[in-house]
Amino acid sequence: MKKLKLVVxxxxMAGIRTLEELLxxxxxxxxxxxxxxxxYPNYNRILLSPVxxxxxxxxxxxLNDTSWYEENGIALRLNCTVTQINRARKEVIADDGTVAKYDRLLLATGSNPFILPVPGKDLKGVITFRDIRDVNLMIDASTRLRHAVVIGGGLLGLEAAxxxxxxxxxxxxxHLGSTLLxxxxxxxxxxxxxxxxxxxxxxxxMDHQTxxxxxDDAGAVKAIRxxxxxxLATDLVVMAVGIRPNTDLAERAGIYTERGIIVNDTLQTYDPSIYAVGxxxxxxxxxxxxxxPLFEQAKVAANHLAFHGIGRYSGSTISTKLKVTGIDVFSAGDFTGNADTEAITLADPVGGVYKKLVIKDDKLIGACLYGDTVDGAWYFRLIREGKSIAELREHLMFGEGSIGDTGHSGENSIAGMPDSTEICGCNGVCKGTIVKAIREKGLFTVDEVRKHTKASSSCGSCTGLVEQILISCVGGAADIKPKSEKPxxxxTDYTHGEIRxxxxxxxxxxxxxxxxxxxxxxxxGCSTCRPALNYYLMSTWPGEAKDxxxxxxxxxxxxxxxxxxxxxxxxxxxWGGVTNPSELRRIADVADKYHVPMVKVTGGQRIDLLGIKKEDLPGVWKDLDMPSGHAYGKSLRTVKTCVGKEFCRYGTQxxxxxxxxxxxxxxxxxxxHKVxxxxxxxxxxxxESGIKDIGIIAVDSGWELYVGGNGGIKTEVAQFFVKVQTPEEVLEYTxxxxxxxxxxxxxLERTCHYLSRVGLDHAKARVIEDPANRAELYARLKFALSFEKDPWAERTEPTPARREFETLTA
Structure with a gap:
């Protein structure tokens, strides 16, 4: 089939990111x-300052050298400026006479640095700070000249200075204003x-207008008035007073523009064949x-250029992360506030720390941090997700690290972790490896981090940590969304919820x-979607969907x-961590027979045989003649117990x-996920029932049930769910x-993250407050379990050892 023609x-960064998404x-x-x-080929404009x-x-x-264009069959024309668009003939014309036909046209013309309209703006020694050419001019000037004036106290101005x-x-x-940035x-x-x-x-x-x-007589800069x-005498003037959308080409073609090229939520201009991003x-x-925002636009534009037609861009919440000569600055959202908002501030001028958090209707809507920006990524996430911070308010100013001690859902601060901290246990990837890849390779997405480091490429449980590292490194440039919005x-472009x-x-x-x-x-499919689809099918249609x-x-x-x-x-x-001499003998015999290098008691009160060769696994299971503990599965793992009232003088049940x-x-x-x-x-x-997915604690009058606990790298304390009186009720509510x-x-969403997303009240309403629905849920579980028995773990006829076990534990 003949290919369509796309001209960019x-x-x-915006235009080529769109192509990456399209490919x-x-x-x-x-x-x-x-x-x-x-x-030059596509480069990371954000990193001009380090250059x-x-x-x-x-x-x-x-970011993409010329070989990338060649590998993807892209015709790249460098040093070539498009000067005209003939919309009637669907073609573009460049300054070197090149004519290129298009079926779809993507405008990613970027912006131009604003030049103050003052006398002398064209003198030698007046430059801007926008591209590699400008950087080269500044580097050259610094070898010959001594004095520089930078007009503009914004981001670019301070970086240039x-x-x-x-x-x-x-x-x-x-700077024209009274304060920087x-x-x-x-x-x-x-x-x-x-x-x-x-x-x-x-x-x-400050407060100076040029x-x-x-x-001088040679036409070079000598002062600024x-x-x-x-x-003020100077040899060099750098104008960094802002940017203006580059709409010249679009205007000449009759495409509707105002402050920029007008686009709708699909990034389409008023001409349906022409899209624009950036x-x-x-x-x-x-x-x-x-x-x-440019990357968010790129993803949506690519979706429509590919004729998928389901992406929408509704605007962006942005943050700024800046480091000038070792000073950390962070801001996000509406950090100024108004009469309808309230602000929490912390100021320590001696220590060089300032924090301001703006709150409206129990939601964090803005943050401004100076000196200590460790929690910037956390605040930005709270702003983007729009969750209530009512329970966090008391500790909000003291950062994410303070939340863990309160029993609320929180994660340890990524910025405070040493580089040696292991982030991805599946692939043994530490924080330092991820940070190095992000900074050296200009990464902005979790997918890119997976490609270069393998972090988050296996079970996916560390994805949240990888996202935090991205935000910590590149601030608002991190291309992430709340999980509910992610494909x-x-x-696929569909989210977990849409697929279910x-x-x-x-x-x-x-x-x-x-x-x-x-x-x-x-x-x-891939290693990410196939396990998820398999689970969704099995859990939705037990007995019909085949594993x-x-x-x-x-x-x-x-x-x-x-x-x-x-x-x-x-x-x-x-079962329950209880064993017997027969099982222990068989475990010991297996360890001897297969030369198992380590036999260890686990934290879940089970015995782990480590170092077994793959080819020996069938023989090991046969000789053990015991069901699997599913220590490997996204399934029920263990039910840990204490000895209770049978032996303990404090036990109540x-x-x-x-x-x-x-x-x-x-x-x-x-x-x-594992349970x-x-x-x-x-x-x-x-x-340790307080840090389990479900914890049951015996009291004199019955049993207390707690849900949503989680041990591991980010400990979550389980939340009180309900108190019941009988063992039968424990089984039904659980x-x-x-x-x-x-x-x-x-x-791959743990119970704690599920409850964080839907709310504990939702679970209580479905399970505790609606007895009929509770009974239906339990009945559906028992029906599903009648099909989900693992053939490796369960046998039709119990073995003699199983009969002995049943007799002992009856």
Whole structure:
């Protein structure tokens, strides 16, 4: 089939990001031509400042070298500026005479630096700070000249001033306003910043308006004159007073523009064949100059260029993260506030720390941080997700690290973790490796981090930590969204929730059928989507959807946990942590026979045989003659118990018997993520019920149930759920809650994260306050379990050892 023609005008970050997204969706749809006015391939404009200071080179910041264009069949025309669009003939004309036809045209013309319309603006030594050419001019000037004036106290102005100062020039920043970074900081933070920068050698003239730039007889800069008549001698003037969307080409073609090229929520202009993204765009009256909104636009534009037609861009919440000569500054959202908002502030001028949090209707809507920006990523996430901070308010100012001690949901501060901290346990990737890849390779998405480091590429449970590291490194440029808005994987644009709904509404019962209906982009899916689809199908249509063993993770396929050296660990099931001499003898015999290098008691009161070769696994399970403990699965793992009233002088109920009953009632249950339970015989809680997915604590009058706990790298304390009187009620309430979790949670979402998303009150309403619905949930669980018994773990006829066990524990 003949390919359509796509022409991209602009070789910057927005245009090429759109192509990257498009190539993921349909790499063979278009014959692509890219026009770039500069002599370089696509580079990271954000990293121009490190190039100016000498920390990096131009080659270090190239995002896509020329080989990338060649590999993807893209015709790249560098040093070539498009000067005309003939919309009637659907073609563009460049300054070198090149004519390129298009079926779809993408305008990514970016922005132009604003030049003050003052006398002398064209003198030699007056430059801007916008591209590599400008950086080269500044580097050259710093080798010959001594004095520089930077007009503009915004982001670009301070970065230019810092770079020139590092290069050895004496620099003065001239700003029209009374405070620096007046679009990113409030007055208090800006004054702290100015004082610190002055202490490092930069000079400032605030509230000064430039009237003219004065030249010498050779036509070079010699001074700058202000409105009050005073002059300041200088050899170099850098104008960094803002940017304007580059709409010249669009205007000449008759495309509707205002502050930028007007686009709708699909990034389409008034001409349906022409799309636009990036700094040249005006969307709902907003033009964005930061990279995060540009990447969001790119994804939507690519979706429509690929004729998928379901993406929508509704605007962006932005944040600013800046580091000038070692000073950390962060802002996000509405940090100024108004009469309808309230602000919490912390000011420590001596310590160089300032924080301002703006709250409206129990939601964080803005943050401004100076000096201590460790929690910037957390505040930004709270702003974007729009969740109530009522329970966090008391600790909000003291950061995310303070939340863990309160019993509320929170994560340890990523910025405070050492580089050696392991983030991805599946692949052994530490924080330092991820940070290095993000900074050196200019990464902005979790998918890119996975590609370069393998972090978050296996079970996915560390994805949240990877996202936090991205935000910590690149601030608002991190291309992430709340999980509820994210596609399941790059194979589809549908979210977990949308896929679950489609499987239920359309009665989809197979992975191929689901992929066909949802128009999967890849024929066989990937290691992320296949396990998720398999779980959603099995949990929605038990008895109808067939378990696809090849869509399970390696641990589930091998029925053992794979270890770092390629061997496996085997954990046989011991109901409630109780065993007997017969089982112990068999475990010892297996350890001898297969030369097991380590036999270890686990934290869940089971025995783990570590270091078993893959080829020995069938023999090991046969000789053990015990069911699997599912220590490898997204399923019920263990029910941990204490000895309870049978032996303990403090025990109030039979916690061991309750644990065994629970484990037998739930055995074989597959779930979105691993599930662990514990039963404690008294409030002393020796079984650690307070940090389990479901914890049961015996009291004199019955049992207290707690839900949503989680041990591990981010400990979550379980929340009180309900108090019941009988063991039968424990089974019913526990089963009903787990079935609700099975039906509503996203794949790889722990119970604590599920409850954080839907709210504890939602679970209480479905399980506690509605007895009929509770009974239905429990009945659905028991029905599903009748099909979900693991053939490796369960046998039709009990063995003699099983009969002995049943007799002992009856």
């Amino acid at each position: 005008v602009g070789n910057g 993921k969706l349909d790499p063979d749809l278009y014959e692509i031509t890219v026009f770039g006015s500069e002599p 100016l200071t000498g920390e990096q080179t131009i080659q270090d910041i190239i 810092n770079g020139l100062a590092v290069r050895g020039m004496k620099v003065c920043v001239v 007046d679009r990113q900081l409030d007055g208090a933070a800006a004054r702290l910043l100015q004082k610190n920068l002055e202490g490092r050698g930069l000079e400032f003239l 009237e003219a730039i004065v030249g 202000f409105k009050d008549g005073t002059e 700094e040249c765009v005006s969307h709902r009256g907003m033009a964005y100059g930061l990279v995060a 399941l994987c790059p194979c 709904k489609a499987i239920k509404d359309q009665h989809l019962t197979s992975i191929p059928g689901a992929m066909r209906f949802l128009e999967w982009r890849t024929a066989d 696809d063993s090849q869509s399970r993770l390696i641990n589930e396929r091998a029925h053992a946990n794979i270890q770092k050296d390629g061997t496996y660990s085997v954990v046989p099931r011991m 039979d916690s061991t018997g309750m644990g065994i009953a629970l484990e037998k009632d739930l055995v074989g249950m597959w779930s979105p 662990k339970l514990a039963v404690s015989g008294c409030p002393r809680n020796c079984a 089963g009903a809650f787990l079935q609700l979790y099975r039906e509503e949670a996203f794949y």
